[in-house]
Amino acid sequence: MKRWGKHVHTEVVRLDSVRKTYGDGRAQVVALDDLSIGFGQATFTAVMGPSGSGKSTFLHCAAGLDRPTAGRVVLDGVELTDLDEKARTELRRDRIGFVFQAFNLMPALTVLENVALPLRLAGRAPDEALLREVIRRVGLAERAEHRPAELSGGQQQRVAIARALVSRPAVIFGDEPTGALDTRTALEVLALLREAVDRDGRTAIVVTHDPVAASHADRVVFLADGRIAGELHKPTAQAVADRMTHLGAWAEQATAPVRRVR
Numbered sequence: 286m287k288r289w290g291k292h293v294h295t296e297v298v299r300l301d302s303v304r305k306t307y308g309d310g311r312a313q314v315v316a317l318d319d320l321s322i323g324f325g326q327a328t329f330t331a332v333m334g335p336s337g338s339g340k341s342t343f344l345h346c347a348a349g350l351d352r353p354t355a356g357r358v359v360l361d362g363v364e365l366t367d368l369d370e371k372a373r374t375e376l377r378r379d380r381i382g383f384v385f386q387a388f389n390l391m392p393a394l395t396v397l398e399n400v401a402l403p404l405r406l407a408g409r410a411p412d413e414a415l416l417r418e419v420i421r422r423v424g425l426a427e428r429a430e431h432r433p434a435e436l437s438g439g440q441q442q443r444v445a446i447a448r449a450l451v452s453r454p455a456v457i458f459g460d461e462p463t464g465a466l467d468t469r470t471a472l473e474v475l476a477l478l479r480e481a482v483d484r485d486g487r488t489a490i491v492v493t494h495d496p497v498a499a500s501h502a503d504r505v506v507f508l509a510d511g512r513i514a515g516e517l518h519k520p521t522a523q524a525v526a527d528r529m530t531h532l533g534a535w536a537e538q539a540t541a542p543v544r545r546v547r
């Protein structure tokens with residue numbers, strides 16, 4: 286907890302002087318270059334930047350999926366950089382929800398079973414009333430017994446959001462969560478993330494290429510060459526697009542390889 290004057294400010298995620306390099310010698314790539322940034326509780330941040338600017342690397346380091354080469358990451362009061370692999374896995378399971386572009390649902394399981402999975406993996410007996418409430422909130426009450434292949438892309442992503450929310454995580458990380466969705470469906474998914482932040486006090490950090498998606502955030506953080514290249518608060522889609530143009534993001538994107546699907 287940090288105090289800024291009269292205001293009490295809680296940072297749920299904090300990166301201090303985080304550096305991440307790949308390879309060494311002449312082939313070394315600096316993906317994150319001395320990055321320091323904090324994310325307050327109940328805030329929604331979009332992370333944007335040209336291809337290769339370090340967005341995925343940032344997300345992986347912030348969420349404890351990967352270890353920085355130097356610097357420290359604190360998530361929900363725990364210093365990730367001190368933890369071994371097993372402890373980091375447990376912290377991810379208990380304190381973090383993930384939403385990916387490719388939904389990553391288990392095809393053989395029903396909606397209800399998919400949403401219950403994080404609780405089962407944590408050895409907790411899922412409370413069916415709680416599961417049904419989370420599924421109702423994402424608008425899929427009638428679909429609880431269906432399997433992912435029987436749902437539209439937008440419905441599948443809503444299942445993924447329900448699954449991310451069920452363990453009441455401190456942070457929800459999104460990697461292009463609306464990347465595979467049409468405009469209207471993307472707006473529904475963004476509204477669910479917004480509600481998780483505003484109503485439940487979750488902290489959302491979402492990597493996106495889409496200025497409209499980013500305009501749903503409280504703050505947009507721009508990365509370039511592994512560093513923070515600027516921020517916008519309460520952004521409009523137009524302001525985000527203008528800043529991305531300034532960063533040369535669109536020109537680079539046109540020639541960039543198709544994003545990896547995880």
Ligand SMILES: Nc1ncnc2c1ncn2[C@@H]1O[C@H](COP(=O)(O)OP(=O)(O)OP(=O)(O)O)[C@@H](O)[C@H]1O
Nearest residue numbers: 307314316335336337338339340341342343541544
């Ligand atoms: N495993 C790896 N080995 C070597 N270099 C890597 C590796 N992963 C990423 N990089 C490099 O690190 C830099 C940052 O990559 P990163 O994937 O974080 O960028 P990004 O902003 O997410 O890009 P995109 O929008 O294209 O997905 C790039 O120069 C990339 O080539």
